[in-house]
Amino acid sequence: MRWVKILGAVAVINVIARLLGFAREVVIGYQYGTTYVADSIITAFTVPNFIYLVVGGAITTAFISVYSKLAESKKQLFINxxxxxxxxxxxxxxxxxxxxxEYFIHLLFSGLSGPSFQLTVHLYQVMAPSSLFLVIGMWLSGLWNIQGYYRLTAFATLVFNGVFLTFGAGLTGLFSTYSYAVGAVAGAFLMAFLLYTKWLKEQRPISFQIGLGPNRNEMWRFMKLALPILLGGATLQFYFLIQRIYASQLEEGIIASLNYASKMTQFPQAILMTSVTTVMYPLLSKAVGDNQNEKVSRIYQKGIRWLFILLVPATAFLMSYAKPIISVIFEYGQFDEQATARTYPLLQWLALSMLPLAMNTYITRFFYAKEQSYLPVFYSMLSVFGINIFIINMYIDQLGVYALAVGTIIATVTNMIFLMITATVKYRFTVGNPWEWSIYVLLASGLIVISKSVVASFDELLMLACGGLLTAVFILVGLRLFK
Known part of the structure; x- marks a missing residue:
């Protein structure tokens, strides 16, 4: 019962934190629409955010893996x-x-020019320290999670997003566009400061210590673990980074439109994916540890079934209701009808990548649980840097920004197919008998698409409410029928 309460509290805090992060994007849209200023703010934070999620995540995961196996006498030295x-x-x-x-931004985003390039450079120079504080904050969160303080670490993330939003929106009059750069640094610093000072009060002090002493082997294990985790866990962020690199070569406002559309697909995917992983991962870890292969196979089937029931109807909703979604959420202030017209088709395309991205993340966990990380990493790198970039380069002249979405869709689907075939051949993992629930999912998704024409004459907000409620009902009924 205690763990249920903890998980519930953490889930609520995480949802609030994500909502604050999403609200930041809405405010940027309100203030700057899809102008080059919005492009610059989003582009400048791309690198710190990438380092935070990819490098910070790999370091923290590898650290926890090594730290949890150390003798007590070695743990403090390893932390230091x-x-x-x-x-x-x-x-x-x-x-x-x-x-x-200036050189760094030009190397990554060579398409930026004139005022957009200069503003991005200046914003990044102010934002750059946020990378330091974000990675430190994530690592400290890992330390606290080992101690069981999950609510504290979730709250720290909420602090980051809350301060970032508050400074960005509230100090625009004082710092102009630089308010978001200041907000990123202030939010990251306060997150790390909260976790660090709390550690000093309740745990042993962390010292500056260069000598490795008896921990040389552990440090080598840490580095060997961190690299494949970094590459394997960076797949989603590599897609976003590559999209923005290519988008910088297109017309003004494309980066902003791509960002707003991406956030709309990331939010439901993250929330729904978390719902599955929160339940499945503890079961998976225990079953693998106990060598219960049949149970692991059942968990694999159930997770895939749930992901389809959750994300296929959600995809149908986003594709069908893309225009009113963007209009109702973003069309205020500087975000006008033209910005909506530019953004909602991207949302329709990117929605198609939600399921394969989630599937890839989910199936990869089974390989990690079996301590087989290199195959999923290889598939990810082949998909992201091979298939994805090949498709983009082939079609960007004809399709423009939509080539970025097509590249992501084809690459993620290919990656998913590779993983599923390998899981079947190597571990005998199958999807079981999918006919009943797949028919239900297709029927539900078809009705969601049809519902758009039924409510087309409604006010946009009422239209969204009807479509969203119908989607939620189909998802809940599906989970109940095929649990």
Whole structure:
């Protein structure tokens, strides 16, 4: 019962934190629409956010894996070593990125020019320290999670998003567009500061210690673990980074439109994916540890079934109701009808990648549980940097920005197929008998698409409410019927 309450509290805090992050995008749209200013704000934060999620996630995951197996006598030294290495490397990289920001931004986003390029460079120079604080904050969150303080770490993320939003929106009059750069640094610093000061009060102090002492082997294990985790866990962020790199070569406002559409697909995917993983991962870990292969296979089937029931109707809803979704949520202030017309078709295309992205994340966990990380990493790298980029380069002249979505869709579906075939051949994991629930999913999705024409004459807000309620009912009934 205690764990149910903890998970419930963490889920609520995480949803609020995500809502604050989403609200930040809405406010940027309100203030700057799809102008080059919005492009610059979004582009400038792309790199710190990428480092936070990818590098911070890999370091934290590898750290927890090694730390949890250490003898008590070695744990504090290991903490000190990682703390020291992170501070030194991240501080040096931060200084370098500030000094050479112009070269760095040009290297990644060569399509930016004129005012957009200069503003992005200046915003990034202010934002760059947020990478240091974000990675430190994520690593400290890992430390606290080992101790069982899940609510504290979830609250720290909420602090980051809350401060980022408050400073960005509230200090625009004082700092103009730089309010978001200041907000990113302030939010990241306060997140890390909260976790660090709390650790000093309740745990042993963390010292600056360069010598590895008896932990040389553990540090080597840590580095060997971090690299495949980094590559495997970065798949989603690599897609977004590549999209923005290519979008920078297109007309003004495309980066902003792509960002708004992406956020609309990320939010339901993250919430629904979390619902599955929160239930499935503990069961998976225990079953693999107990060598219960049949149970692992059943968990695999159930998770895939749930993902289809959750995400296929959600995809149908986003594709059918894309225009009123963008209009109702974003069309205020500087975000006008033209911005909506530019953004909602991207949402329709990107919605098709929700299911394969979630499936890839889910199936990959089974390989990790079996301590087979290299195959999913290879598939991810082949899909992201091979198939995805090949498709984009082939069709960008004809399709423009839509080539970015097509590349993502084809690459993620291919990755999913590779993973499912390998899981079947290597571990005998199958989807079982999918006919009943697949028919239900297709029928529900078809009715959601048809419902759009039925409510087309309604006010946009009422139209969304009807479509959203219908989608929620189909999802809940499906989960109940095929649990």
């Amino acid at each position: 070593n990682i703390w020291t290495i992170l501070l030194i490397i991240l501080s040096v990289l931060t200084v370098i990125s500030i000094v050479f920001a």
